[in-house]
Amino acid sequence: MLIQINDLQKKYGQTVVLADVSLQINSGEFIGIVGESGSGKSTLLYTLSGLKTIDHGSVLIDSKNIAKLKQNELVIFRHKNFGFIFQENYLINYLTVKENILLPVQQITKEVEKRVDDLLEFIKVASLAHKFPYSLSVGQKQRIAVARALVNQPLILFADEPTASLDAENARNILSLLSQYRESFGLTIIMVSHNQGEWECFDRIFKIENKTIREIKGSGS
Amino acid sequence: MKNRALYFLRNKLKVLILLGVVLLGILGILVLTAIFGAFEDTKNEIFQYSEQRMWSLLIPAAPKADANAIAKRFSDDAAYIVNSTVFQLHYPIFDIARAAIILYGVTERDLSFLKERIKIRLVAGKWFEEGTNQIVTPQAFLNARKLSIGQQIRIKDQVFIISGVIEGDYWFILGSKGYLEGIDNSGELLLAFPKNNKIFNDQLEKVKQESLSQLRVVTPAQIGERLKETNREYNLIYIGFSIFFAVVIAGSISFLVLLFYRTRMIEFAIKYLFGFTKKRILADILMEQALLLSVAWLLSVGISYGVLSLFIRYFFYPNGIILQIKFRSILGTILVVIFVFGLLAVSIWKKLYRSNLLDTILGKD
DSSP: OOEEEEEEEEEETTEEEEEEEEEEEOTTOEEEEEESTTSSHHHHHHHHTTSSOOSEEEEEETTEEGGGSOHHHHHHHHHHHEEEEOSSOOOOTTSOHHHHHHTTOSSOOHHHHHHHHHHHHHTTOGGGTTSOGGGSOHHHHHHHHHHHHHTTOOSEEEEESTTTTSOHHHHHHHHHHHHHHHHHHOOEEEEEOOOGGGGGGOSEEEEEETTEEEEEESTTO | OHHHHHHHHHOHHHHHHHHHHHHHHHHHHHHHHHHTHHHHHHHHHHHIIIIITOOEEEEEOOSSOOHHHHHHHHHHOTTOOOSHHHHHHHOTTSSGGGEEEEEOSOOHHHHHHHHHHHOEEEEEEOOOOTTSSEEEEEHHHHHHHTOOTTOEEEETTEEEEEEEEEEESSEEEEOSGGGSTTSOOTTOOOEEEEOSOTTTTTTHHHHHHHHHHTOOOOOHHHHHHHHHHHHHHHHHHHHHHHHHHHHHHHHHHHHHHHHTHHHHHHHHHHHHHTTOOHHHHHHHHHHHHHHHHHHHHHHHHHHHHHHHHHHHHHTSOOOSOOOOOOHHHHHHHHHHHHHHHHHHHHHHHHHHHSSOTTHHHHOOO
């Protein structure tokens, strides 16, 4: 799945946050978006994923301009194609681990349940399936958030500083999980990161400076 | 649809809380049922002694005495009983003076009831045998008629044999014209009035006269009307109770849901983020709330029944009427639940459609 951003501009009120942003992401790539705090990394991620509107330009995903999609069309598009992880895990405390992972699923079938079991194995928390999030460590919770993001088998995973609240070991684990999953299933990952230690995982890195974007690692760097 | 069916199961903690509420409700109803099980006995007692056994005519206090009619009613269709006197039998401290009792054809079982309830006891001779024409009377009646045990007496069109003399601590047993000043007691009925007791000590005579002046005959039709009227009142009270409990329980459940308000918003936001349409989320929430409100409604209907039974048993005037909840009264309470559901639906709709759900996760621009 090819992602192409052309001349993207995003404003908050009268303040321009992103301007003249153009880039292309190929299917299966692990992309890092880096930059100073407040530079617009998360904003870029949200505009790429259609969570926030843009003021100018286009966001083409397999030639479909998601900026032009109607709200319901966009929701359905997200469902079919996107997964999300955030710095905060946003797990629901009154649901078990397995139920949390199933939360994005609209039609629970045996196949889905099997997929969840596989994911639980994959993220190494199978024994916690029936526990509630409040009894888990921060690292475990974030791994479950990863599983939740992957349960619908998305083609693109958007990750907004998913390791920011984790210690070094847990952060490595999360990155390792994402890399493994990408290698196994050809997932495209676009991840916002502020931790330079993580950059080696990325195929390409884009840095946001002065409201625009610049590739600092990868084919074009 | 499987997913929707599982939706509730997936909210385990909430379901547990809900189950807790339901179990408490059921427990409450069971306790109420146990405590007020006697209520059913009371009902049987009242109706058994009135409609089935036909042993007495209990005449409620009311203006315009008509002893002739009383007498006629006594012999014709004494099967019907009315209201207040029954209550007074069971609760003699309440307005005891405003009723009269005519005793007739008492069975052994009825007799036990009389002995227990109005403290009538035999002072001479023997109690009548069931199914015979024997009667017992107060000594005053015998004195006035110059009769004694074993002799016959004609009351209305029937001949009775006097088998014994009775008296009571709380009731005068009066039986002749001489005691019924101003009233033509041509039927020569046995009338029981409250005897001198602590409550009415000073005003007994006045009360007695007042009681006599208030004797009336109640026809079956009137009784029917009265029953209907009272039942209407009870149904209105029932609706009131149901509404009260529906609001309280629904409010409690809403409060529980609100306890998780922020988390729930995150839950909806996560769903929306991962591709649930707002319409679908709204449908799921409304289905869930409909289930919760249905439980609230069922509990309110049940608890109201229990509480109203309690009130009727101990506080209201139990006119021999058992709680006969009309179906439409129960249906009426549904309107309240629908109203609450409507408010909830509008509130949720506003939250979903009039604000950016994703702000919960992404923060505001």
